[in-house]
Amino acid sequence: xxxxxxxxxxxxxxxxxxxxxxxxxxxxxxxxxxxxxxxxxxxxxxxxxxxxxxxxxxxxxxxxxxxxxxxxxxxxxxxxxxxxxxxxxxxxxxxxxxxxxxxxxxxxxxxxxxxxxxxxxxxxxxxxxxxxxxxxxxxxxxxxxxxxxxxxxxxxxxxxxxxxxxxxxxxxxxxxxxxxxxxxxxxxxxxxxxxxxxxxxxxxxxxxxxxx
Numbered sequence: 001x002x003x004x005x006x007x008x009x010x011x012x013x014x015x016x017x018x019x020x021x022x023x024x025x026x027x028x029x030x031x032x033x034x035x036x037x038x039x040x041x042x043x044x045x046x047x048x049x050x051x052x053x054x055x056x057x058x059x060x061x062x063x064x065x066x067x068x069x070x071x072x073x074x075x076x077x078x079x080x081x082x083x084x085x086x087x088x089x090x091x092x093x094x095x096x097x098x099x100x101x102x103x104x105x106x107x108x109x110x111x112x113x114x115x116x117x118x119x120x121x122x123x124x125x126x127x128x129x130x131x132x133x134x135x136x137x138x139x140x141x142x143x144x145x146x147x148x149x150x151x152x153x154x155x156x157x158x159x160x161x162x163x164x165x166x167x168x169x170x171x172x173x174x175x176x177x178x179x180x181x182x183x184x185x186x187x188x189x190x191x192x193x194x195x196x197x198x199x200x201x202x203x204x205x206x207x208x209x210x211x212x
Contacts, residue, residue: 001026004058004212007048007065007072008032009085010151011143016062019201023209025058035150041158045071052076058212061086062197063177064155066169073164081164082211084204085175085194088167090159092183170207172196187211 006029008016014029030051035044049072058080061069066086073081087093171178171185172192180188187207192200 002058002212003028003054004060004082005030005052005054007059007061007068009063009065010155011148012062012065016197019198019205020208021201021205022212025212027060032147034144034147039150041068041071041154042074044068044154046075048072049075058082060084060208063194064151067155067158067160070160070162070164070167074162078164079166080211081167082208083167083169083171084197085171085178085192086169087158087178087183088163088169089161091161092178093156093158094179094182168211170204172200 002025004022004025004027006014006017006027008014008029011032013031017027017029020027030048033044033047045068048068052072056077056079059069059073059078060082061067062084063086066083066088069078069081069083070088072078168187169183169185170187170189171180171183172189172194173180174191175194175196177194187210189196189200189203189207192203197204
């Protein structure tokens, strides 16, 4: 069976892909690494790519993991790159996030996990059910601050313009983190939010199976 290397969203882990049903393929999660001081996203991607043991792998990334998939595809040959709830270039980043990066708001007000902010964060994530909210809380609570601060800075300041030759993009039309009006997906999940990989796993799985 062919292998798909999966990269989860910011601070998340392999549980994000747990509800997908992919035919004829196995999924292997690439774990996030602790960033080195002043490490660029390209340097980080090179370190992360060391975990890929197959030639010509399929890369699949969720949210920030999609951006990382593109960075890894600059280093290794990947015949297919699949983005889920992500963006392909810096141009697809919403204006308010671009502005936050330009003003360095993430440096002035580093991200912290405050319980009072969870309902707003869950709305942006599209975390609807109890299991999804519990998982989102676990990510916020357990992600190392050094990693979180680095990753958020890289998202806000990502200025990529390159795309892999064979790129597929699955996106929900109700994604509040990366609104669909800013992106050009190849596959649209009706009613899907940023967390649709969990609450619309059947539709996301169908799109992936169509691609592979």
